[in-house]
Amino acid sequence: MGARKHSAPRRGSLGYSPRKRAARLVPRVKTWPEVDLGKPVPLGFIGYKAGMTHVYIVDDRQGSPTFGQEIFVPATVVEVPPVHVIAVRGYAYDPNRGLYTAGEAWVNPPSELELWRKIPTLGEFKESKLKELEEKIEKLREIRVIVATQPKMVGGLSKKKPDLLEVKIGGTSDLKAIFEYATSKLGKTIPFNEVFSVGQLIDVIAVTRGKGFQGPVKRWGVKELPRWHKHRKGSRRTGARSHGRGTWWEIPAAGQTGFHRRTEYNKRVLAYGENGLEITPAGGFLHYGLVRAPYALIAGSLPGTPKRPIVMRYPVRPPTWYLKMGVKEPQIVYVSLQSKQGN
Template sequence: MVETHHPRRGSMGYSPRKRAKSMVPNIRSWPEWDGEPKLQGFPGFKAGMSHAFMVDYRSESTTSGQEVREPVTVVEVPPVKVSGLRFYEKTHEGLKTMGEVWANQVDESLKKRLPVPNHYKTKKMWEDIDRDMVDEVRAIIHTRPKKVSGIPKKVPDIMESRIGGGTIKERIDVGEQFLGEEVNYEEFCEAGRMVDVSAITKGKGYEGHVKRWGVKLLQHKNSKSVRNVGNTGVFRPGYTRPTVPQAGQDGFHQRTELNKRVLKVGENGEEVTPEGGFVNYGNIENEYIILHGSIPGPSKRLTVMRDPVRAGKHDVHEPNLTYISTESNQGG
């Protein structure tokens, strides 16, 4: 008899498929950076999608050098505030926190997120840090949601961003310069570079077997149900294995898409805001970037961009955008 086989439906690599713990993506790995010391991660707010005409920059594409129409995503990237620094040392158990240094006076809005005092003893904190033992420097940054008209939010989101490049001493010095100051997107990335984008995907709630796992529909004569699995496993052992596709939570997971090229970095939001504003978002009033293709999450969702972990070799030059659509999307 012929031995039948087909790959299993769905991937166990994404299990357990449950709701993300936080709306703020958690960056678990950071690449090395060879240039000058800088922040390696930066947050933004997804405004929406549009389309643009540009000269195809991909050298191996069949349309290389020709004008093509491509989907793009607009992300608003207002400046972030560096409220503190966190230092790590490498141990046999991994990175271990050595201590933190906070700015003498933090942003007033941060008190809505954390129980912070009116003043930190910054000088005393620096004295407690043994700079010779530091192996990793990360900045504690937070967003400025009050500057974004499309986000009905007052409480800032706080996260860590690695400071990479140069020597450890240079990273500490750059972190000391950043402490208590605003940092713009241009200090993180320029047009033409690749970034990895992390975000919490659009939530879909409780979904069935077929939509959640992509299993085949049963025949139309099947008893009771068609959009179901054929069986839930063997009689013994007396429990259902986690490899069996079942209904449950779908969406609202953290996902990361690699190598999204930054097509443009701009300051005038009117250049890309469609007539009537972005649907479910509004107008862009801060700095913005245009990414090639789509990214996870709905509009208004917080996204975190990071230096690429699998960048490969690519030319860094600003692509030639000939047209960006600003036609109204209302009622579309």
């Protein structure tokens, strides 16, 4: 017999450590890409996950083995009602402190938005704040807007409190044009199709489904010890290896599983529609219901449970085939509207 092997590939990825609970349900976008579109455009949007279905589309990726053929694609329906622009914020740069807020101006939101549920101490709009920000335009590095969702328009939600998201305005290097665009949208709404186009790739940031406190077998995927041996302290435990000052952090251990902030890269927008009922399956989506607001159909699965806020942005690392092909609207042959309730 040969010598017993004492090494094996590690289970789980240390790149996701520490696996702790997300700090907020609506994730903050940490990186914004540099996009050259020749005009100002918001680089992100926020919606709510409704559920999944499947479609058949004609594969239009050059070099794909199934190019020109009908392929099966699972897809996620995200309800994307227009968002309200409630503030403009300018950022300056300092080598010692990085980006810092140089000024901001808030608008009086409409009463039906009920923003007071989110920000009870919101003051009145002051034109002087906007002028001060315009005077600092030469010192600014970035201009962002703060948008608020309209949960009352979402069919699967029962809450009234809007969610807020800070979105960078990009698409051009002309900061004055960006400032004019941001101020022109202050107090107005921005629809999904003004930000993204059908056929383009996007990055999706969301909080995954929470699974609570779990052991190392479920949390890290380590191998369970054989049960036919004597395991007085359990077959699903991992040995705690110490270096004298505590346990190694690389050792798989029990802890929080799920409810982590995760980013899914390069998801393709397959379709967009104004009437959500045309994409709702018979009986509605499980744990969600009917889709009444505008919707976006995104290829693949997305993190989180139904009703979870979904943050979408322009891709930070698009693949080569996408850069060569560009934005091209896919040809959808069939969209499944069968009931997903199960038996």
